[in-house]
Amino acid sequence: MLNYAFRRLLMLPVVMFALSLMIFALQMSLTPTQRLAAYAPSPDFLKGGQESIRMLIEQYGLNDPFYIQYGRWIGNILTGNLGWSETARQPVGTALASLLPATIELVFLAFFPGLLLAIYLGSRAGIYLNRWPDHLIRVFTILGWSFPVYVFGLLMLLVFYSALDWFPPGRLSQWAQAVVASPSFVRYTGANTVDALLNGNLSVFLDALRHLVAPVVTLIYVNLANMTRVMRTSMLETLRQDYVRTARAKGMPRRVVELHHARRNALLPVATIAGMELAYMMGGVVITETIFDYSGLGQFAAKSAANLDFPAILGFGLYFALVLVVLNLLVDLIYPLLDPRVKTK
Amino acid sequence: MKVLRYLAGNPMSLLGVAILLAFVLIAVFAPVLAPPQEFQMTPYDTPRAGFLATPQPPSADAVFGTTEGQYDIYYAVIWGTRTAFKIGLGVVAISVLVGTIVGATAAYYGGAVDEILMRAVDAFMAVPFLIAAMVLTALLGKGIVPVTIALATFGWMGYARIIRSEILRIREMDYVHAARTYGASDLRLIALHIIPNAFFPVLVLATMATGSMVLSASALSFLGVGTEEGYADWGQFIAYSRNWIIGQPGNPFQYWYTLAFPGAAIFLFVLSWNLVGDTLRDILDPRHTR
Numbered sequence: 001m002l003n004y005a006f007r008r009l010l011m012l013p014v015v016m017f018a019l020s021l022m023i024f025a026l027q028m029s030l031t032p033t034q035r036l037a038a039y040a041p042s043p044d045f046l047k048g049g050q051e052s053i054r055m056l057i058e059q060y061g062l063n064d065p066f067y068i069q070y071g072r073w074i075g076n077i078l079t080g081n082l083g084w085s086e087t088a089r090q091p092v093g094t095a096l097a098s099l100l101p102a103t104i105e106l107v108f109l110a111f112f113p114g115l116l117l118a119i120y121l122g123s124r125a126g127i128y129l130n131r132w133p134d135h136l137i138r139v140f141t142i143l144g145w146s147f148p149v150y151v152f153g154l155l156m157l158l159v160f161y162s163a164l165d166w167f168p169p170g171r172l173s174q175w176a177q178a179v180v181a182s183p184s185f186v187r188y189t190g191a192n193t194v195d196a197l198l199n200g201n202l203s204v205f206l207d208a209l210r211h212l213v214a215p216v217v218t219l220i221y222v223n224l225a226n227m228t229r230v231m232r233t234s235m236l237e238t239l240r241q242d243y244v245r246t247a248r249a250k251g252m253p254r255r256v257v258e259l260h261h262a263r264r265n266a267l268l269p270v271a272t273i274a275g276m277e278l279a280y281m282m283g284g285v286v287i288t289e290t291i292f293d294y295s296g297l298g299q300f301a302a303k304s305a306a307n308l309d310f311p312a313i314l315g316f317g318l319y320f321a322l323v324l325v326v327l328n329l330l331v332d333l334i335y336p337l338l339d340p341r342v343k344t345k
Numbered sequence: 346m347k348v349l350r351y352l353a354g355n356p357m358s359l360l361g362v363a364i365l366l367a368f369v370l371i372a373v374f375a376p377v378l379a380p381p382q383e384f385q386m387t388p389y390d391t392p393r394a395g396f397l398a399t400p401q402p403p404s405a406d407a408v409f410g411t412t413e414g415q416y417d418i419y420y421a422v423i424w425g426t427r428t429a430f431k432i433g434l435g436v437v438a439i440s441v442l443v444g445t446i447v448g449a450t451a452a453y454y455g456g457a458v459d460e461i462l463m464r465a466v467d468a469f470m471a472v473p474f475l476i477a478a479m480v481l482t483a484l485l486g487k488g489i490v491p492v493t494i495a496l497a498t499f500g501w502m503g504y505a506r507i508i509r510s511e512i513l514r515i516r517e518m519d520y521v522h523a524a525r526t527y528g529a530s531d532l533r534l535i536a537l538h539i540i541p542n543a544f545f546p547v548l549v550l551a552t553m554a555t556g557s558m559v560l561s562a563s564a565l566s567f568l569g570v571g572t573e574e575g576y577a578d579w580g581q582f583i584a585y586s587r588n589w590i591i592g593q594p595g596n597p598f599q600y601w602y603t604l605a606f607p608g609a610a611i612f613l614f615v616l617s618w619n620l621v622g623d624t625l626r627d628i629l630d631p632r633h634t635r
Contacts, residue, residue: 018465018468026481148564151611342452
């Protein structure tokens with residue numbers, strides 16, 4: 001078991017190496033002068049005219065052969081120095097660490113209720129195959145799937161912020177930000193809702209929750225279709241199994257058979273897809289965070305990408321590869337618990 | 346034939362086909378529906394009625410109103426249909442081509458070549474798609490060609506996997522063995538006997554991907570790295586509307602038209618592709634019951 005987990009983790013350096021090559025290649029497509037800007041601590045840095053720019057390019061070795069530059073660059077990264085992010089005006093590591101709790105808070109609040117909803121809707125649809133609940137669920141999920149995240153998000157803002165003023169964008173109201181920033185408020189985790197509860201501050205908790213509702217609902221709805229569909233197909237398959245028919249023939253109530261015997265086994269394929277979905281959300285809530293001005297990793301990554309802030313892009317890429325490998329590993333480890341027939345080799 | 350009969354018998358898919366056909370007609374007749382005006386460099390430059398920042402509501406001159414910078418929303422929705430088809434079909438065509446070449450090469454040579462190509466696929470799959478496409482577009486510059494290239498660069502892996510596994514599966518089937526015994530070359534086998542039979546799973550994936558690629562392309566525009574200012578592109582116009590979500594006090598829906606028309610266009614476009622793709626997948630799913 002441990003051996004297996006270890007071998008899965010060995011994939012990580014391979015993927016990260018390929019990823020670093022890819023990002024480095026993109027970076028090298030810029031001219032040395034453009035790349036020099038990445039080293040600039042302030043705009044004045046580049047104002048010295050042609051001669052000083054040429055000297056700086058020499059100084060940082062930006063004209064060296066690519067493998068020397070790559071070696072130097074990867075050497076820096078391996079010593080834990082991810083570089084300076086112009087976008088965040090912080091070292092990349094610090095920026096990622098400070099934004100991660102916000103994204104985790106948002107993703108967990110959207111993922112787990114979304115998963116439960118998908119399981120519920122998917123098993124309903126399977127049980128009522130080709131009858132009206134099935135059709136209704138299908139229409140509902142396919143509509144959400146077709147909604148561009150930003151259109152649905154903007155509609156949420158239009159109705160619940162502009163018109164009703166229930167769910168404002170951002171992470172906290174101004175007064176709550178002041179409370180959180182004050183010395184008496186201890187930052188345990190960086191996730192506002194958790195910290196507020198740990199500090200016993202109910203009004204900050206409610207304020208944080210109020211800001212989370214709109215992005216959470218948006219994320220749940222636009223991501224619902226995939227998991228629901230897998231659950232439905234899997235449920236159909238399980239309901240056709242002999243043991244289900246046997247249980248029904250013995251006179252067991254329909255509900256018990258459907259919900260306890262069939263649904264439990266139908267969950268297996270959902271576990272795989274849910275792991276992928278979670279990984280995708282951890283790295284892909286870019287648009288949602290941008291629309292709702294929710295400062296998390298996604299918004300940061302989008303800003304960095306638009307500014308070609310390569311240290312930040314690489315940092316985000318490495319973070320995403322790590323999330324992907326770890327979550328795939330977790331799914332593989334959970335699988336035997338759900339299905340004893342699967343023995344991890 | 347069976348596919349066509351199923352499509353016709355299913356109201357959801359029929360709706361999808363109908364919407365899709367409507368969009369095809371709009372794209373074809375765009376010059377008639379929204380004639381380009383004089384002094385435009387290309388018909389994709391949306392005409393503007395002045396330079397006022399505040400959007401103006403629908404009127405006789407601009408039936409869908411004008412958005413930020415007085416760009417005509419109706420014109421952009423009509424010509425944006427062509428943009429959407431160009432990007433969606435362009436990205437998918439390039440992705441299918443690249444994926445087929447990579448997948449077929451991996452399956453044909455096997456061994457080390459297969460291993461290297463499939464690890465490359467894994468590496469590309471470990472890249473956050475939207476962010477990677479943003480970076481590439483930001484490097485290549487604005488416009489639909491950079492957007493298409495960027496999305497295809499990070500969108501071909503699924504096809505490579507399908508083609509590879511289909512080739513490995515079909516290669517062992519009797520009719521292929523038969524063709525080989527009377528002397529067909531490997532290339533002929535792959536091109537004429539195997540790939541045509543791997544076509545359907547690719548078709549399903551490609552149909553579903555067309556909608557989502559249009560979504561991604563307009564997301565790029567929305568995030569500020571897509572098409573040029575004023576280009577007839579739904580994502581761009583939705584991005585404009587973002588500044589006008591909040592109306593004046595007492596009139597929260599004052600600028601509804603800036604979001605509603607381009608938003609509805611892209612929603613219906615993606616919906617139609619998804620409905621058609623969903624039905625195709627049902628037909629091909631052996632577990633499907635009718």
